[in-house]
Amino acid sequence: MAKEVTKNEYVPFLSEIKEVIKHTDIEYTFRMTYEGDVKPGQFFEVSIPKYGEAPISVSGIKDGLIDLTIRRVGKVTNEVFEHYEGDKLFLRGPYGNGFDVEEYKDKELVVVAGGTGVSPVRGVIQYFADHDNQRKDMTIITGFKSDKDILFKKDFEYWRQKMNVILTLDAGIETKDHKIGLVTQYIPDLKLADVEKAVAIVVGPPAMMRFSVKALLERGFKEENIWISQERKMCCGIGKCGHCRIGDKYVCLDGPVFNYTQGKNLVD
């Protein structure tokens, strides 16, 4: 019998930064080299020796490249921002289940995303922008703090041509491009042909997700047609370190994307 070989998941590989896209002062997208299968909503452990590792979700996938949209908020991410095109970062992954676009095909789709929550779901939005014949009507409701905090500005121009886009800010002055207010206030007025069959994805800070799901359910969405993506501390990404566990689910293995019928039972 051949000796069983266990892969060492913890040793990272080097990936080169091909491009750095600056969205805001503290949020950049690092376009990295990566060959292999990966789905939107999956994540990589990004690391820099001495500073440690941080789980970062994939915000774009294209021809041997992956986008990692990183907010500069911690020890590791601060250091990532000291790296530029041509530099290398250590990665391991991808981990987690990610979004399965098959679930949303040929349906009315609503995406509600707040802040960096747009990153994990950007791949799904991009897919259905490119393949608008594979879906019915699509609406995205995205919220940011202020006009300085808007991510993926360029993408929004393209998305506006392809789908209904509601971009709303917590504060500031209303313009033709964006409204002022919370993402939840646009949910009751969503125009849907058949809400019982419509599907929704909600990603963002915990409170935003809670209230958005509540509003979607009140609007008539079925629990099984709502998906959420969770964010937790993770040290391993492979179901060992325990940090991301909520009840009997491991966000890194069973998630980060959960159907709401499962997600609603998760008590931190």
Added chain:
Amino acid sequence: MGYKLNEREFNQLLGELSEKYLIYAPKVFVGKGRFSDTDCIRYDKVKNVEDMELSLKSQYSFKEVLNPVSETLFYFTEDSVKEADMPRNKGAIIFLRSCDLHAVERMDEMYLNNGPKDYYYKRLRDNIHFVLIGCSKAFDSCFCVDMGTNKSDNYDIGLNVREDGYELDVKWDEAKDILGKMAKENSLKEEDVTVDFVKETTTRVSIPKNLSYDVSKSKIWEEYAGRCINCGRCNFVCPTCTCFTMQDVYYDANGKVGERRRVWASCMVDGYTDVAGGGSYRKNNGERMRFKTLHKALDYRNRTGYNMCVGCGRCDDICPEYISFSNILNKLDTAMKEVSANG
């Protein structure tokens, strides 16, 4: 096959085995207890039976043999990464009691079945043999019978420590060969041996069959918000707690040479859920107690079909606030009734 050995013969067996294996057993660390003039019993490498403490309960479990407190995963120098060598150059023999032998199954479940296999655990887990220390009676805080972990057949050598010697039930060929050789040279006493196991415990525990996440809403957790000081000792002594945190250590000021380690983590201690940007979950110690309790008595069972807690009672023994985990488990029934009464 069973033998009865005297101390000299038992040490001869250990001596021959130690050529190929490191031997780990509970050992007394004089004066190292939590209070002045008390001793600590924990696992260490031993050479012979005199080094071992086989009559008392070890305050810490065997788990550090398979899952070290701090374990280097790899070294890095600029762009290159070098995997850390195996910390042991031999196989190992672990002396443990039935509850702990059941805990090995829980560790295996986490590190080998929950997601992909853990490379570093796997290499320490390979070539391990277990000596089951028979328990003729339970210690005060034990509740193995109620957790179904009082008995195990999954050992290489079963051992009863008697006044006049050591009774061994040997299932392991390597040990059988050594004993067979010894039997030829001396007159070794062969006899049938059944490993002692505990049939009743003074501490009793009953986990309600209808236990569900609704219990989170109960008021029982509030007590622990005040009593628990989130020191994490319960996690560190628990043979089934396996959480860890990554830690980068560097050796010089330029930070280009260093290593990545994993170190034990505790869901009771601050920082366990901290995400970048300042977010964290379960800030209240009562919530942490609920999270830990439900893992041991519900979450793990939902994934595997059996409870995680093995009833060793070490968490009760170690708690500086005298919080009893068995008592918490026994409160779950009332807590479920409270929650369902409140709708």
